Amino acid sequence: MTWRVMVQADVDTVLSIEQAVQSFPWTRGNFSDALNSGYICRVDETECGEIRGYAILMPAVDEAELLSIGVTTAQQRKGLGRAMLSKMLNVARDRNIQRVFLEVRSSNVAAIALYRSVGFIEVGLRHGYYQNANGCEDAITMACELTQHFSLPRAGERPGERENG
Ligand SMILES: CC(C)(COP(=O)(O)OP(=O)(O)OC[C@H]1O[C@@H](n2cnc3c(N)ncnc32)[C@H](O)[C@@H]1OP(=O)(O)O)[C@@H](O)C(=O)NCCC(=O)NCCS
Numbered sequence: 001m002t003w004r005v006m007v008q009a010d011v012d013t014v015l016s017i018e019q020a021v022q023s024f025p026w027t028r029g030n031f032s033d034a035l036n037s038g039y040i041c042r043v044d045e046t047e048c049g050e051i052r053g054y055a056i057l058m059p060a061v062d063e064a065e066l067l068s069i070g071v072t073t074a075q076q077r078k079g080l081g082r083a084m085l086s087k088m089l090n091v092a093r094d095r096n097i098q099r100v101f102l103e104v105r106s107s108n109v110a111a112i113a114l115y116r117s118v119g120f121i122e123v124g125l126r127h128g129y130y131q132n133a134n135g136c137e138d139a140i141t142m143a144c145e146l147t148q149h150f151s152l153p154r155a156g157e158r159p160g161e162r163e164n165g
Helices: 008-021 028-036 080-094 109-117
Strands: 002-005 040-045 051-060 063-071 099-105 121-132 135-145
Touching (some): 008 028, 008 051, 028 051, 040 080, 051 080, 080 109, 099 109, 099 121, 109 135
Parallel strands (some): 063 099
Antiparallel strands (some): 051 063
16 A cells, blocks of 8 residues: 555546545545645555545644545445544654644544544534535534654554554
């Protein structure tokens, strides 16, 4: 598996994954804009060149916001999302980012559990922030502190299972 920088040529594939896994997917323009804006955009690729997942992080001085993360339906629940997110947080830490925020639909139990599993905690709630089939739903704001001594879990591990270093 390769965790590499996403390029414009990946947008079609990433868009097709996004459309398959998100009820309100990003557009092609959203992904292109993220690349053009210099956001931290990464894809997970197999040795055969198949993209299985992606993540987009928007840096802002010493903080960043995780804007999107997705894993193909066939590869979900195998530890890939946690591995990708851990790598993204390590990229952020290498850039001296202290804190990563995100917003997640309150109904997205899979994503909320994933975020908690790598150390995010809930820090806020935005009422009616997202559109959904019934009108709107709340956004939960979560944050993860990337202190120097915080050791991110590898795939299959929980925070605290590793010694620092
Ligand atoms: C959220 C998402 C990225 C998780 O990716 P994944 O590869 O399936 O996640 P993992 O296999 O690494 O799971 C990590 C942890 O997340 C939680 N989790 C993942 N899927 C879950 C599900 N369907 N239900 C409950 N918890 C879930 C579990 O705690 C899991 O740990 P465990 O398997 O040891 O119990 C994936 O479900 C996805 O692409 N969803 C659609 C896009 C999306 O909602 N993105 C987030 C908002 S932008």
